[in-house]
Amino acid sequence: MLTLTDIHKKFGDNEVLKGVTVDVDEGKVVVILGPSGSGKTTLLRCTNFLETPDSGSITLDGRMVECSAAEKKDIDYLRRHTTMVFQHYNLFNNKNALENVMEGLIIVHHMSKKEAREAAEEYLVRVGLKDRMTYYPSQLSGGQQQRVGIARAMALNPKVILFDEPTAALDPELVGDVLEVMKKVAEEGMTMVVVTHEMQFAREVGDEVIFMADGVIVERGTPSEVFDHPQHSRTQQFLKRVAKAI
Numbered sequence: 001m002l003t004l005t006d007i008h009k010k011f012g013d014n015e016v017l018k019g020v021t022v023d024v025d026e027g028k029v030v031v032i033l034g035p036s037g038s039g040k041t042t043l044l045r046c047t048n049f050l051e052t053p054d055s056g057s058i059t060l061d062g063r064m065v066e067c068s069a070a071e072k073k074d075i076d077y078l079r080r081h082t083t084m085v086f087q088h089y090n091l092f093n094n095k096n097a098l099e100n101v102m103e104g105l106i107i108v109h110h111m112s113k114k115e116a117r118e119a120a121e122e123y124l125v126r127v128g129l130k131d132r133m134t135y136y137p138s139q140l141s142g143g144q145q146q147r148v149g150i151a152r153a154m155a156l157n158p159k160v161i162l163f164d165e166p167t168a169a170l171d172p173e174l175v176g177d178v179l180e181v182m183k184k185v186a187e188e189g190m191t192m193v194v195v196t197h198e199m200q201f202a203r204e205v206g207d208e209v210i211f212m213a214d215g216v217i218v219e220r221g222t223p224s225e226v227f228d229h230p231q232h233s234r235t236q237q238f239l240k241r242v243a244k245a246i
Contacts, residue, residue, distance in 0.1 A: 007056035034212035143174030
């Protein structure tokens with residue numbers, strides 16, 4: 001379904017990704033963990049060319065894009081079929097929740113306003129915001145804003161949703177609601193790649209857990225393999241530190 005092959009990315013002299021390869025099967029949830037600076041967010045952003053990879057290839061649903069020779073139509077294809085849920089929500093402040101979800105449907109899928117409104121309403125109900133559709137971002141809590149972001153991503157009917165630390169900017173008491181919505185999305189069979197520090201979510205929802213450090217994949221496996229029987233000392237150290245912080 002989605003394969004990133006030998007992805008390299010430098011910022012100046014700093015090599016952030018050093019030949020990373022990831023396979024994501026349809027309907028699966030792949031969770032990427034790692035310390036700050038490990039390259040996990042950059043990898044996610046390379047998937048839909050929010051950052052341009054220096055080399056490697058991305059294959060989505062059988063169509064391969066060579067990163068160093070990607071044309072506009074290739075990038076458009078990747079962006080049309082992957083959506084991103086951002087750490088800081090990235091909502092339009094001058095549009096209410098309903099309009100934020102409608103926007104992409106009108107621009108990307110060329111829906112009429114009536115069709116876009118019906119679809120947007122459906123997805124906002126699914127994330128528990130039936131009574132907040134006319135609220136603007138400034139009137140919503142961080143958790144509610146993030147749920148609008150998830151509704152927006154789902155409404156575009158992508159092949160894959162990319163989540164970039166979706167709970168990192170939230171107050172602790174708001175995290176649970178967002179994770180609950182993400183669990184529901186996973187249960188519905190959506191293919192997901194999730195960069196997160198939420199270990200319990202990774203353990204409960206992930207089909208595969210990847211641990212990254214210093215621009216490479218150090219370890220990968222099922223949640224049980226990575227959390228209960230980590231093989232690499234770097235993974236063991238990271239998990240110990242995280243456990244202490246909790």
